[in-house]
Amino acid sequence: MKRLPLLLALSLLCxxxxxxxxxxxxxVAYDGFSMTSAPMIYADKQGIFKKFGxxxxxxxxxxxxxxTQAVVGGSIDIAQNGYTPxxxxxxxxADIVFIGGISNKLPFQLVVxxxxxxxxxxxxxxxxxxxxxxxxxxxxxxxxxHLGLTRNDVKILQLGGPATRIAAAMSGQIGGxxxxxxxxxxxxxxGFHVLVDVTxxxxxxxNTSYVTSRTYLKKNPDVVKRFFMAMATAVHEYKxxxxxxIPLTQKFLDVKNDANVRAAYDxxxxxxxxxxxxxxxGIDLVLKELSKKETKAATFNPGQLVDPxxxxxxEREGFFARLGAGRS
Numbered sequence: 044m045k046r047l048p049l050l051l052a053l054s055l056l057c058x059x060x061x062x063x064x065x066x067x068x069x070x071v072a073y074d075g076f077s078m079t080s081a082p083m084i085y086a087d088k089q090g091i092f093k094k095f096g097x098x099x100x101x102x103x104x105x106x107x108x109x110x111t112q113a114v115v116g117g118s119i120d121i122a123q124n125g126y127t128p129x130x131x132x133x134x135x136x137a138d139i140v141f142i143g144g145i146s147n148k149l150p151f152q153l154v155v156x157x158x159x160x161x162x163x164x165x166x167x168x169x170x171x172x173x174x175x176x177x178x179x180x181x182x183x184x185x186x187x188x189h190l191g192l193t194r195n196d197v198k199i200l201q202l203g204g205p206a207t208r209i210a211a212a213m214s215g216q217i218g219g220x221x222x223x224x225x226x227x228x229x230x231x232x233x234g235f236h237v238l239v240d241v242t243x244x245x246x247x248x249x250n251t252s253y254v255t256s257r258t259y260l261k262k263n264p265d266v267v268k269r270f271f272m273a274m275a276t277a278v279h280e281y282k283x284x285x286x287x288x289i290p291l292t293q294k295f296l297d298v299k300n301d302a303n304v305r306a307a308y309d310x311x312x313x314x315x316x317x318x319x320x321x322x323x324x325g326i327d328l329v330l331k332e333l334s335k336k337e338t339k340a341a342t343f344n345p346g347q348l349v350d351p352x353x354x355x356x357x358e359r360e361g362f363f364a365r366l367g368a369g370r371s
Contacts (some may be wrong), residue, residue: 168218
């Protein structure tokens, strides 16, 4: 069967369902089984990638640094990845560039015993994080600052993953823990409450981005454009269709409690950006942090690590505005 480039181009502009013969294979990966991956899973399960002529089956790659190297090595075309590992690689000269963002917030909550209602009552208590230098550690810093406390006022314990932290909280070993939804909702069902929502106090923060190599972007600008058309559509539909989005997310994250996944959904629909732009302020924060150990990082500015051309083009064409008006 011969390809019909003009007809294909027209079909993509109108975004009807594409046939299997027309689909372009794109190797896409993500590094976390968390709410930030929910829109991508939604796009896959709801056939949105196919709608824009793409053959995408998102795969999980454990570890942001490993995923970054997969992009640099060419085994992954587009990655949903943490800002920090991608920035670190770019500073070292790797062929990697930020093209978008799905979470420019730090979506963690300081969850404490219900008996702890003030900053003064938190003093001397143990607060669990995953490990020093992690996102949970950064979130703890923001929470303490918001409360007018320092790290010396509490005991920061690195206890590993959420299951271990939650178990320590339930058994009374700690006074609080840094969690994110749906785990936050689960903990609050067992004698705990949110003392500080870091999502609201940390401001613009580098959480989860989209990256590719400059080589791939230069060779496949239309593919990257269609990827973002699909992802923006997925985010828009995810926010509008909780009856579909919540069950898909619940299955993806294997959350048993319906109320927990509903709470997670309600929290994250306020986090996901409609235009999927990366966080320049966030990248600047990462560069400043990296510069403490790698002096080369201080010579970079965020704009050097970002290529917004695709998203700029979609904005000029009114794509995001049409989505906002309910026309996908």
